[in-house]
Amino acid sequence: MRKLFTSSILLASIVLPAAAMAADCGTAPQSEWMSEADISAKGVELGYDVRSVKIEDGCYEIYGIAKDGAKVEVLLNPVSAEVVSVKSAG
Secondary structure, three states: OHHHHHHHHHHHHHHHHHHHHHHOOOOOOHHHOOOHHHHHHHHHHOOOEEEEEEEEOOEEEEEEEOOOOOEEEEEEOOOOOOEEEEEEOO
16 A cells, blocks of 8 residues: 555646646637747747747747757747746756
């Protein structure tokens, strides 16, 4: 029983943050989203060398290069273009 409880806690600690991150991008229908071109332009405005833009879990993801040369993955709200998170991509 204790193993089951510990496993449940461990699983929740992995799954819940991922679900919370997706929730940060909102639930607006795609008809209200900015275009990929506008999101790419926002990435350039933020100082990234944008290599590609994808949609993942209700967010726009910019894959690019930061000013310091680091590869990054930037998640943006698809309606407001607000930065949800930035993480190293490599």
